[in-house]
Amino acid sequence: MKQQSDDSAQFPQSLLPENIAKLTAYSSAKSEKLTGSTWLNANESPYTREYALTKTEFNRYPDPQPQQVLDAYSAYVGLEPEQVVMTRGADEGIELLVRTFCQPGKDSIALFAPTYGMYKVTADTHNVNINSLSQELLQQANAEAICEQVGDAKLVFVCNPNNPTGAIVPSSKIAQIAEQLSQTAIVVVDEAYIEFCPELSAVSLINDYTNVVVLRTLSKAFALAGLRTGFTLANTALLAPLRKVLAPYPVSTVVADIAAQALSTSNIASMRRQVGILNSLKARLQQWLRESSAVKTVLSGEGNFVTLQLKDKAAIATAYERGVVMRPFVLYGEDNWLRISIGNEQELSEVKAWLDAITQVNK
The missing domain is CATH 3.40.640.10 (Type I PLP-dependent aspartate aminotransferase-like (Major domain))
Incomplete structure (x- = not known):
């Protein structure tokens, strides 16, 4: 069998609809191959819970709508x-x-x-x-x-x-x-x-x-x-x-x-307690950001994240160097925006350390 060195060259592009050929795929936070130790880029919850499966047989199709x-x-x-x-x-x-x-x-x-x-x-x-x-x-x-x-x-x-x-x-x-x-x-x-x-x-x-x-x-x-x-x-x-x-x-x-x-x-009650904690931590983060001379704008809003505009987008690279991974954005035509997911106290302490560092540089 003849080995094909370039699969893309062999594929008949005429089979691809024009709208798919022009499509720009959604880039999720996890699609970016980043390294770090503090993950605050995907609006995930910092809490974990173990679940034990009650079902042990999987040879039958599931209920389409359980x-x-x-x-x-x-x-x-x-x-x-x-x-x-x-x-x-x-x-x-x-x-x-x-x-x-x-x-x-x-x-x-x-x-x-x-x-x-x-x-x-x-x-x-x-x-x-x-x-x-x-x-x-x-x-x-x-x-x-x-x-x-x-x-x-x-x-x-x-x-x-x-x-x-x-x-x-x-x-x-x-x-x-x-x-x-x-x-x-x-x-x-x-x-x-x-x-x-x-x-x-x-x-x-x-x-x-x-x-x-x-x-x-x-x-x-x-x-x-x-x-x-x-x-x-x-x-x-x-x-x-x-x-x-x-x-x-x-x-x-x-x-x-x-x-x-x-x-x-019980799990719904636990979720609501966790939401209360995260909302409190978010308020603390918002205060830190508003007090920082390295931050230009802090958007007020709901959700388990805070979106802000930095004065210098180089601060994002500084965060990566410290292992703190957050989500950069281009908003309103400017590329110095950042979204920070609300993590636990330890994770937010890493954000505070980064924020203190870039604030010191900005003085």
Whole structure:
């Protein structure tokens, strides 16, 4: 057999759709091959919990939608089990919505940048147009003005709290937007970080507005990023077409087993205690940052992270040298932004040591 020295040269590029050829993949925090000792770049929880599997036989296919998990999660959020679809992370919920409701090459989504990158990547993957609006519009304009700018978008993504800025939109404003778009668009509220400000959730709108979807995850506050478990919440009529395109067995037996345990009453109480601790540590970090002469701007917002603008982006390289890994961003056209996940006290002490060092240099 003839050995091929260059696989890419042999692949017929004509087989690749144009939108995929032009696609810029989402760059997750873990896709960057970095080294360090303090990991504060992926908005993960610093807490760990051991789970013992209750299932020991895996020769049968799993329940596509494990009832025990649906019952537990619906009770947790105050909905009916029929209003919940379990997915492989909230990311699968995003993909399902685009794939179900948008026709490639015809329909569009609306988003408010800067925001979570998977909305754009998913739309680009499915050849769906993107109406990129601004966070400033979402925060400052009234619902009527926002809906005018949304235009004919089929899906309107509102990341709430927003990643990476932490900005929040009141549920009353989301309700107004949903009301005005009731016959033309679905309002998708991504609540990956809502456990850090639960009073601001839009879940209660689901029973009042047929075009509201809420995305949730166990990755953040529940400290199960490695499990890849999410939930799509909506009225049953909206979820019906999603169930048609859902993969036959999206949830493994192992994932369902651990998710059900994580949603026990005692584990939910433990999660809430941990959230309280993390919110307190976040307030401490924000104070350090505001007092530092090396920091230009600190964004106020919700979530288990703080986003800031450095006066000199060289400070990021200094952090890497110390083994402290945080997430750099280009925001508002400038490349000196940084997002710091809230870790435990020891991890944040490493951030404080880095901050003291760069502040001293900045004097």
